Amino acid sequence: MRPLTDEETKALFEKVSKYIGENIKLLVDRPDGVYCFRLHKDRVYYLSEKLLKLSTNISRDKLISVGTCFGKFTKTMKFRLHVTALDYLAPYAKYKVWVKPGAEQSFLYGNHVLKSGLGRITENTSQYQGVVVYSMADVPLGFGVAAKSTQDCRKLDPMAIVVFHQADIGEYLRSEDTLT
Amino acid sequence: MVYQRIKDNIEVLVDFATKREPGKQRSDYLNLLKHDLAMYYGYNTFLVEKLMDIFPMSELIDFLESNEVQRPVTIRTNTLKTRRRDLAQALINRGVNLDPLGKWSKVGLVIFDSSVPIGATPEYLAGHYMLQGASSFLPVMALAPQENEKVLDMSCAPGGKTSYIAQLMKNTGIILANDASAERLKSVVGNLHRLGVTNSVVCNYDGRQFPKVMGGFDRVLLDAPCSGTGVISKDPAVKTSKDEKDILRCAHLQKELIVSAIDSLDASSETGGYLVYCTCSIMVEENEWVVDYALKKRNVKLVQTGLDFGKEGFTRFKERRFHPSLKLTRRFYPHTHNMDGFFVAKFKKFSNTIPKMNTESENIPAEEEKTDLSEKASSVTSGENFKKDKNAVSTSSENQKKKISVKGKSMKNTARVKDIKSVSAKKKETKEKPKKGKLVKNKLKKFRMQKARSKAPQSAGTV
Numbered sequence: 297m298r299p300l301t302d303e304e305t306k307a308l309f310e311k312v313s314k315y316i317g318e319n320i321k322l323l324v325d326r327p328d329g330v331y332c333f334r335l336h337k338d339r340v341y342y343l344s345e346k347l348l349k350l351s352t353n354i355s356r357d358k359l360i361s362v363g364t365c366f367g368k369f370t371k372t373m374k375f376r377l378h379v380t381a382l383d384y385l386a387p388y389a390k391y392k393v394w395v396k397p398g399a400e401q402s403f404l405y406g407n408h409v410l411k412s413g414l415g416r417i418t419e420n421t422s423q424y425q426g427v428v429v430y431s432m433a434d435v436p437l438g439f440g441v442a443a444k445s446t447q448d449c450r451k452l453d454p455m456a457i458v459v460f461h462q463a464d465i466g467e468y469l470r471s472e473d474t475l476t
Numbered sequence: 477m478v479y480q481r482i483k484d485n486i487e488v489l490v491d492f493a494t495k496r497e498p499g500k501q502r503s504d505y506l507n508l509l510k511h512d513l514a515m516y517y518g519y520n521t522f523l524v525e526k527l528m529d530i531f532p533m534s535e536l537i538d539f540l541e542s543n544e545v546q547r548p549v550t551i552r553t554n555t556l557k558t559r560r561r562d563l564a565q566a567l568i569n570r571g572v573n574l575d576p577l578g579k580w581s582k583v584g585l586v587i588f589d590s591s592v593p594i595g596a597t598p599e600y601l602a603g604h605y606m607l608q609g610a611s612s613f614l615p616v617m618a619l620a621p622q623e624n625e626k627v628l629d630m631s632c633a634p635g636g637k638t639s640y641i642a643q644l645m646k647n648t649g650i651i652l653a654n655d656a657s658a659e660r661l662k663s664v665v666g667n668l669h670r671l672g673v674t675n676s677v678v679c680n681y682d683g684r685q686f687p688k689v690m691g692g693f694d695r696v697l698l699d700a701p702c703s704g705t706g707v708i709s710k711d712p713a714v715k716t717s718k719d720e721k722d723i724l725r726c727a728h729l730q731k732e733l734i735v736s737a738i739d740s741l742d743a744s745s746e747t748g749g750y751l752v753y754c755t756c757s758i759m760v761e762e763n764e765w766v767v768d769y770a771l772k773k774r775n776v777k778l779v780q781t782g783l784d785f786g787k788e789g790f791t792r793f794k795e796r797r798f799h800p801s802l803k804l805t806r807r808f809y810p811h812t813h814n815m816d817g818f819f820v821a822k823f824k825k826f827s828n829t830i831p832k833m834n835t836e837s838e839n840i841p842a843e844e845e846k847t848d849l850s851e852k853a854s855s856v857t858s859g860e861n862f863k864k865d866k867n868a869v870s871t872s873s874e875n876q877k878k879k880i881s882v883k884g885k886s887m888k889n890t891a892r893v894k895d896i897k898s899v900s901a902k903k904k905e906t907k908e909k910p911k912k913g914k915l916v917k918n919k920l921k922k923f924r925m926q927k928a929r930s931k932a933p934q935s936a937g938t939v
Binding site: 353359360401433 | 566595596598599601602603604626649650652658661662663664665666668669670672674675676677678679680681689690
């Protein structure tokens with residue numbers, strides 16, 4: 297386990313800020329203690345200083361996970377967010393999309409959100425903006441990017457894609473092995 | 477027909493003095509019953525024999541019957557994310573029929589039937605609840621972790637108990653979740669992330685290495701690997717696949733684990749210093765015996781588990797005598813509590829020093845059993861138990877005996893005294909005699925006990 301290099305930090309923050317914008321500083325400066333990002337086996341973990349201290353006792357090959365996994369670096373050094381980061385993205389999300397109960401299940405199976413399943417969407421979402429997807433009961437279901445801006449959504453036909461799927465909580469079942 | 481014969485036999489055995497056919501020995505009845513039960517319920521004779529030792533005749537059938545039916549599906553509300561009332565409402569809206577689990581749990585719900593798969597609802601995926609057997613709540617409730625503590629879960633897969641600990645600690649402090657199997661840890665990581673547990677470190681050590689990796693924990697939960705005789709309804713393969721060796725192998729591993737668990741505790745912790753030991757087995761070898769071993773080897777004592785139901789652990793079992801404080805441990809059975817068979821013991825560590833073994837008991841411990849799991853090892857240990865208990869009982873005051881007789885268990889008391897008297901003779905015999913002889917002897921003893929039992933009501937006053 298090691299701290300992130302400058303490039304890695306930049307890649308990570310760029311990605312995360314697509315969803316939560318400047319709220320990212322709330323993740324780093326927290327009133328309840330010091331939190332930090334650490335890299336372990338290509339995975340980025342977000343953890344408190346207390347956990348950090350404790351995990352130094354554990355040898356690298358025996359350590360499976362610490363704190364919350366945010367995502368991983370691909371072989372080409374791009375950062376990919378995992379659904380496990382949802383707990384930290386959802387409360388700070390700037391742009392949100394709500395899906396209708398009928399379309400909930402479809403999204404949880406890994407499909408894109410269609411116009412027909414769109415319940416609500418944050419005003420003035422621009423195209424390709426990172427959004428967090430909620431059910432109508434305000435349960436965060438996953439995240440993705442807006443395929444169209446809010447304006448364009450109004451006049452789309454029902455089968456057009458509104459949000460491209462990136463991650464959803466169904467992955468906890470579908471791909472438990474590769475999650476972290 | 478077999479079932480009828482089982483019923484008849486049990487009826488006779490329960491009231492042996494009056495209902496027996498003249499000339500027939502009790503052991504004849506028992507033998508017949510044993511084979512009938514084994515055939516009717518599909519167990520091997522070894523396991524039936526063990527069960528007959530644990531349960532009185534009247535309960536035995538109830539137990540075997542309840543192993544044939546599934547336990548109800550229960551879920552645990554994740555209070556890190558939601559409240560039980562909200563969750564219940566959300567699930568009812570999805571067409572799930574449910575009820576609160578019981579007075580003893582504020583987070584449990586029982587699922588009666590459901591039109592949707594309960595392990596794949598959006599609420600489940602969002603981490604609002606965890607599918608978890610009712611019996612798995614108990615060890616964590618007994619552990620009662622406090623906020624800002626350092627807790628070790630020694631064998632955590634699949635993470636149900638670990639996440640319950642996190643939820644009781646409100647995501648503060650630190651939880652070290654360990655499991656020996658890397659494969660099973662994947663589900664732990666998934667579950668912990670799904671349930672929003674952020675204070676955990678997951679690692680993959682063998683539990684026995686533990687005080688070396690790190691120690692100084694406030695609380696430790698040891699959910700030991702076991703033979704699974706409490707969860708036969710879940711895994712019927714247990715009925716036939718276990719024999720004496722398997723049980724003793726488990727017991728041996730458990731003893732190693734419990735010692736390293738105790739060693740990784742910090743006795744001087746202000747809030748803690750507690751260990752909870754639990755298994756999903758009902759075998760005495762894996763439960764009371766292991767606990768008794770720990771009491772002898774380390775500076776720990778048993779304390780109240782904080783669970784107000786369940787049956788008391790055995791303080792005496794066949795020829796073995798355990799520490800009297802084993803009454804504080806709890807046993808749970810499928811037929812009486814409608815949850816998986818389970819055993820919970822809570823220890824408090826009162827000193828960090830490891831007591832020196834005296835020479836007498838030095839030949840019992842782990843090493844010997846490792847090489848020789850069979851008859852010899854067990855009979856030697858039981859012989860040792862005799863010796864110690866003889867001393868213990870004779871030194872312990874009269875009060876103890878009085879207490880027991882007041883509870884109307886006077887016949888047990890008399891049997892115990894008898895046992896102690898014959899201890900020195902028996903000790904030699906158990907060492908030398910082959911298995912068969914021992915069995916016969918046990919049965920004879922049982923027969924004698926039964927006689928005593930029938931006399932008990934009259935003699936209760938006099939003892």
